[in-house]
Amino acid sequence: MSNNIVTEQLTEAGRRIEHDSFAIVDAEAGVHAYSPEQWQVVRRMIHATADFEFNGLTRFHPEAIAAGIRAIRAGAPLVADVEMICVGLSKPRLDHFGMAAHQFIADPDVITDAKAENTTRAVQAMRKARSAGLLDNGVVAVGNAPTALLEVVRMIREDGLKPALIVGMPVGFVAAAESKAETAALETVPWIVTMGRKGGSTLVVAALHALLALAEGGQ
Incomplete structure (x- = not known):
């Protein structure tokens, strides 16, 4: 049973259902290659x-979990590709x-x-976030727009951008x-990604909630 308060369900019934669901996932997933902290995310x-x-x-960069927890505890800004x-x-x-x-996609x-x-809104939204000082040391969360993720990678490689963590899971x-x-x-910026076509905002939210729970659990 978790000692977390803020990142748990608010009712006993809700907590029981969530914990039972996690137990079923653990049982059906069987053997896996993730660390205990990484498995909480997956x-x-x-x-x-x-x-x-x-x-x-x-997939996880070796520093992803630790970097995510540090960023969360530091109150880092979070920039998403979509609302x-x-x-x-x-x-x-x-x-x-x-x-x-x-998020700035509809600005x-x-x-x-x-x-x-002649670019995408997602590209310009990430450029706006950078101009606002939100990407350096921030958490980048992409669940929908591959061009947003590619633009962040470009800024890292060409401009020396240093986000704290990228959660990159665009679907399509x-x-x-x-x-x-x-x-x-x-190599220089930690990331969590889903390989292949599968992804989506639901997954990004789930991964971030897992990181929030890990961050609270160690407080």
Whole structure:
């Protein structure tokens, strides 16, 4: 039983259902190659999707868990590619650590710049986040737009950008797998990715909630 308070379900019935679900995931997943901390992330992703393929598809930079916990405890800004991630994250859990979630995909200036430069809104949204000082030492969360992830990778390689952690799990058929492979090739910036086409905002939210729970558990 967890000693966490903020990152647990609010009712006894809710906690029991969640813990029972995790026990079923553990039993059905069987043997895996993840560390105990990494498995907490993967298990919550499976719990959110009922898809056991994420046992294997999910990859971690060696420093990802430690970097994520440090960033959360430091109240790092979180920048998402789409509003769905911001809506899905528990505000009380973010507030506990003094974190704020940001997304700029629908901002008028982002749309204008994307049209003017013939790029995507996701690319311009990440550029806006960087201009606002939110990406360096921040948590980048991408669940929908591969071009957002590719732009962050470009800024890391070309401009020396240093996010605290990338949670890169865009879903889809055009550049999704490629964007995650490019992210997984990074050595200087920690990342958590899902290899291949599978991904989505639900997975990003699940992974971040797992990291929030790990961060609270060690407080």
